[in-house]
Amino acid sequence: MILIVNVCSEKLHYYEFVKPIEDILKEDFFVKHYSELNDSDLVRADRVIICGTSLGDDSFLKDLEKFNWIKNFDKPLLGICAGFQILGLVFGGELKKKLEIGFFRETFEKEFLGLEGDVEVYHLHNNYVEFGGEFEIFAGKSFPQAVRFRGKDFYGVLFHPEVRQKEMILRFVGK
């Protein structure tokens, strides 16, 4: 069972940032808002996807202590945009400002959940994270766009794969 973590503070953003992930997975998932997560959810989950949210919604940044469970989590996790930022910040990364909206071409130096070489991705973010050395960077010449935690199946992408890289999400969940 895949746990989809909703980080949106507005109900209407669910349709834009969470439902597309549900539609890709189609089955075997459950959705919880980060503020309502409990231990049994994390036990029940085989994998976790932390979704993104809108440019104007950064309330999750004020609630980072609610993501401390990630430090001890030992199952696969994928952070998308906001989820990418959360993953980095929980492990001591530094938040930096950078606005990117629309299609951008990113180069994957090594294979990352099926992505390799030049890939056109959809960006919608105000921030990125400077990751610590425990993360390996797979894409991003100026700043990290795709990372993996060394020794764990924790992945993070600053872009939104639900727009043009749906197969990357399916690869993560083993479909």
Add this chain to the structure above:
Amino acid sequence: MKLGILFSGGKDSTLAVWIAKKEGYELGCLISVVSRNKESFMFHVPSIKSVVAQADVMGVPLILKETTGVREKELIDLDIAIEEARDRFGIEGVVTGAVCSVYQASRVQKICNKLGLECFNPLWQKDQVELLRELIAEKFEVIVVGVAAYPLDEKFLGREVDSEFINEMVRLKEKFDINPAGEGGEFESFVLDCPLFERGLEVKSFEDFGEGNSWRREIETE
């Protein structure tokens, strides 16, 4: 939160309004841009002036702006219209009916970000057949008012978006790779009735323009 809706009068923007309303958001105003360019990349064109009647039966104020429709210049006009909506009606966010057009969605995102407004795209990445079926489930009465792709032709103008229409679009998708909900601009629609309207609209008269596989219907409603 009070919202402004980028409203074309077609199925997508109207369904987006309905979702926002169902989720408890306040509808501050509709924002419609009339493009003089019939090939606009950004805006729905056929029967756009009938949004006045739709706004009336919805009981929601309408900001109606005209643009020359020159690519990118029309975005400046949209920017001005959204800024007016923010200043006149105190909207805090904008709703669009964008489904898969990154061109449209990213440009509205940039405008909203600049103006300090939230941007909501409740149909984003939605399966197009699911979208059409949701219209029927929610009792939307929708007709086709424009076509722009083979093999769609003038015979599609005025057709109701019903189960038969959906089945036909699914067949055309398999054969001609047409987006079943018209997201590639294959067809344009107009909503005559839906749960947001105090009463349904009727087509009083219409005029068709076009040739081959490119047609639009300009309707007058009552």
